[in-house]
Amino acid sequence: MVNNWGYLGIKIDADLYGCRVVPDDLELIKRGMLSAANLANMNVVGEDFHKFHPQGLSGHLTLAESHMDVSIWPEYRFAEIDIRSCGDNAEPDRAMIHLINIFQPSEGWVERRYTGIFDQKRTPSGLYLPPSEHPRTVTYSLNDYIAFVDSSRTEKSRL
Amino acid sequence: MVNNWGYLGIKIDADLYGCRVVPDDLELIKRGMLSAANLANMNVVGEDFHKFHPQGLSGHLTLAESHMDVSIWPEYRFAEIDIRSCGDNAEPDRAMIHLINIFQPSEGWVERRYTGIFDQKRTPSGLYLPPSEHPRTVTYSLNDYIAFVDSSRTEKSRL
Numbered sequence: 213m214v215n216n217w218g219y220l221g222i223k224i225d226a227d228l229y230g231c232r233v234v235p236d237d238l239e240l241i242k243r244g245m246l247s248a249a250n251l252a253n254m255n256v257v258g259e260d261f262h263k264f265h266p267q268g269l270s271g272h273l274t275l276a277e278s279h280m281d282v283s284i285w286p287e288y289r290f291a292e293i294d295i296r297s298c299g300d301n302a303e304p305d306r307a308m309i310h311l312i313n314i315f316q317p318s319e320g321w322v323e324r325r326y327t328g329i330f331d332q333k334r335t336p337s338g339l340y341l342p343p344s345e346h347p348r349t350v351t352y353s354l355n356d357y358i359a360f361v362d363s364s365r366t367e368k369s370r371l
Numbered sequence: 372m373v374n375n376w377g378y379l380g381i382k383i384d385a386d387l388y389g390c391r392v393v394p395d396d397l398e399l400i401k402r403g404m405l406s407a408a409n410l411a412n413m414n415v416v417g418e419d420f421h422k423f424h425p426q427g428l429s430g431h432l433t434l435a436e437s438h439m440d441v442s443i444w445p446e447y448r449f450a451e452i453d454i455r456s457c458g459d460n461a462e463p464d465r466a467m468i469h470l471i472n473i474f475q476p477s478e479g480w481v482e483r484r485y486t487g488i489f490d491q492k493r494t495p496s497g498l499y500l501p502p503s504e505h506p507r508t509v510t511y512s513l514n515d516y517i518a519f520v521d522s523s524r525t526e527k528s529r530l
Contacts, residue, residue, distance in 0.1 A: 220444055221451065223384065227486050260417040260433050270438060272431050274419050279429060279440055283455065285379055290487045292380065294453065296442065323508070327386050328449050349482070349508070 217347065220328025221278060221298040224308050226357075228291040230318030236286055238263050241271045244314045245280060249273055252307035254280070254297065277302040282311065291315050298328075305361045312354065322357040325349040376506065379487025380437060380457040383467050387452065387513075389477030393445040397422050400430045403473045404439060408432055411466035413439070413456065436461040441470065450474050457487075464520045471513065481516040484508040 235241055238261050249256050258274035269284040278296035285291070293311050297304035308322065329346045352360060394400055397420050408415050417433035428443040437455035444450070452470050456463035467481065488505050511519060 220447065220449060221442075223451075223453075225382065229487075258419040258421055258431075260419040260431060262416050262433050264435070270433050272417075272419060272433060272438060274421050274429050274431060276423070278442055279431060281438055281440070281455075283380075283437055285487065288379065288487065288489075290379060292382075292455070292486055294455070296440075296451070296453070327451055328444065328447065330447075349510075351508075 216331060217345070218330050219326040219347075220330075221296060221326070222304055222324070223327055224293075224295045224297075224304055224322060224324050226291075226293040226308060226312060226320060226322045228293065228312065228315050228317035228320040228354075229289070230320075231289045231291050232316035232318070233314060234284055234286040234289055234291065235314075236263075236267070236269065238269060238271070241269055241282060241284070244311060245271055245273055245282060248307035248310040249275060249280060251310055252297075252303045252305075253301045254304070254307065275302075277304075280307065291317070305364065309358065309361055312358075317354065320354045322352045322354065323349055324352065324357075375490060376504070377489050378485035378506075379489075380455060380485070381463055381483070382486055383452075383454045383456075383463055383481060383483050385450075385452040385467060385471060385479060385481045385516075387450040387471065387474050387476035387479040388448070389479075390448045390450050391475035391477070392473060393443055393448055393450065394473075395422075395426065395428065395445055397428060397430070400428055400441060400443070403470060404430055404432055404441060407466035407469040408434060408439060410469050411456075411462045411464075412460045413463070413466065434461075436463075439466065450476070464523065468517065468520055471517075476513065479513045481511045481513065482508055483511065483516075 255276040260272040262270045271282045273280045281294040283292045295304045414435040419431040430441045432439045440453045442451045454463045
């Protein structure tokens with residue numbers, strides 16, 4: 213892998229199983245997502261929320277920094293969260309931790325990867341790097357992800 | 372991996388580099404996404420589209436079968452597509468191929484994975500299977516993905 217890669221965005225996807233809390237209330241989900249965006253320095257520019265029958269919820273926020281989606285299958289106590297982010301100020305992992313805490317899953321995993329990878333030694337128009345030189349997708353168990361986010365914050369506060 | 376796993380959803384993510392077409396027109400993107408949903412037997416229940424300044428587009432469709440998102444960085448000729456789907460009738464790969472054809476990328480990759488994995492021998496409430504028993508995420512080059520979708524269709528038409 214090249215040393216000087218840069219990226220346009222981060223994608224963080226969580227699959228949450230055995231959720232102890234599966235709110236069947238759009239307003240609750242919306243409040244949770246708006247708080248998550250706020251904590252993560254992400255700016256909401258649009259939204260789309262739906263409740264399905266007999267069950268199921270879907271929530272979307274369009275962000276100046278990309279977007280955030282939550283889909284809930286209450287009958288399976290299962291929730292999916294997708295957070296996309298770009299820019300230097302956003303802290304999408306803080307948003308993810310906030311949402312995980314709302315659902316209180318018993319198990320799950322979080323996939324985290326960079327997108328729009330480029331070689332900083334080249335001009336941005338030469339954005340493409342062959343996949344063999346891309347940073348890898350990392351899949352964390354829930355506990356490992358929480359530990360990763362904690363350690364990143366400690367790292368930052370030391371700088 | 373267990374043999375009798377089932378799943379609630381499919382996630383298909385594409386990172387498209389060197390796009391020859393990067394429409395800077397919300398209506399064009401929206402028409403493309405609506406056609407993609409239609410081709411894939413997915414039902415649109417909501418939408419949220421935004422144009423950023425000085426550049427950049429973000430499009431979202433909420434679907435009865437989950438959701439579809441497109442983010443475009445015209446300055447880098449880079450586009451990200453996320454398609455989420457559930458249910459037996461949806462054909463999310465058809466939607467993805469339609470969108471890839473619109474952008475005409477020179478390079479890229481497609482990540483495809485199942486979510487909400489369960490063991491069909493257990494009751495649905497015992498949804499969780501340990502990640503070691505989950506089917507793996509598959510990452511395709513663009514050409515390999517197109518070949519995979521073609522072969523799946525041929526397979527289906529033989530049945």
